[in-house]
Amino acid sequence: MGDELSHILPGLRDTAIITCGAYLIGAVLGAFVAAARRVRRRPVRLLAWSLVELVRAVPVLVWLFLVFYGLPQYGISFSPVVAATLTLGVIASSYLSEIYRGGLAAIGRGQWDASAALGLSRRDTALRVIVPQTLRVSGPAMAGYGIWLLKDSALASTIGVVELTYRASAEAQSTGKGMTVFAIVGVIYLLLGLPLALASRSVDRRMRSRWSMS
């Protein structure tokens, strides 16, 4: 079992790179998308909405193949790790933008009005009043999406990223001990997701006690 573990564990690096990288891209890009869906100009809102819907209507695997196999036809090629990180990052931005939107919707108009009454600029209101509250409301869902992204990162193995799943599959093929190997890698995924699951629950509880909701 130690043998199998030592062959699988190096895959942790690329799993971590893809998951964290995609989450960062998604968190930043998602904020822009969420903002675009609240601007006054209707075409901008419509465009942002259709992008979010389109990204989610097509399976992750198809996006990975489009970027990794399709784009090189037009002279744009990425290494497997970069292709996976970028693709999952864009997909994450669409899901995170929805989570931000939910958080924004939970914050009453009164916050904007009160900030205006205090003489804060729109920018200060957004950055110092709205964003911190949104993050607090969206915290559990954001941690939950982190787990989802970790699970999706396993799909990077299909375009040849040598991450946990890829290594496990190769190990299973060379040793014939598929059950052992995938039980091990399953535990690794569960352990990786555990901090996020706990974070999502504790943020949730703290938030409830602070705002005494239910």
Add this chain to the structure above:
Amino acid sequence: MIAALAVVAPPDVGSFGYIAGQLLDGLVTALKLTGATLLIALPLALLLAILSDSRLAVARWPALVVVELGRGLPLLILLYLMYQGLPQLAVTLSSFTTALIAFSWATAAYATEIVRGSLGAIPRGQFEAARAVGLSSGDVYRFAILPQAGRVALPPLLNLAIQIFQLTSITFVIGLPEIMQHAYLGTTVNFLYMKTFLMAGALYAAIALPGSALVGILDKRLSRHVQTV
């Protein structure tokens, strides 16, 4: 002579029509897997939901473990566990059966959470009222609780079904001849990666977009009697 030539002439593997035909073949397999998964997973989810709220620890814990594993593990890992793991135990199944087991496990796990949520949304008074009019505990569920919980659970369960349909794409890795398998094999002869995968993506979207729009409408209709705060 010309007719004979036309018969042996290879099809234009890069044409829209040829690729579309291949992908539609795959669509049939994808829909079969989705349907079979739902048939197994939904009753299983109802059972798991009831077991995981049971007072008996011996009933509750196994159910919770099954649910947490199904939700916590990447579906790809479950798929490989069945595909590369079962042969270690001298069990060899077809790729469809393999996929069906992995998909049913994950789907039942997600559906269990939906069903539990919907049962939890029914006020306690409904149970008490149903008991008070003399219904047996089986009939309480059958006539009072499940019809109400069904209204709550139906839209998210249908959304789950759409997600499962999209996830059938990953059975590509075990060689199930669904949409992505056909698309990928197509590109090995036509080399039209962008065109082929765009068409595959469009096919998924052509099911998922109207599907989720319909679920949205259904959700509004089913909850029109519910007061929104």
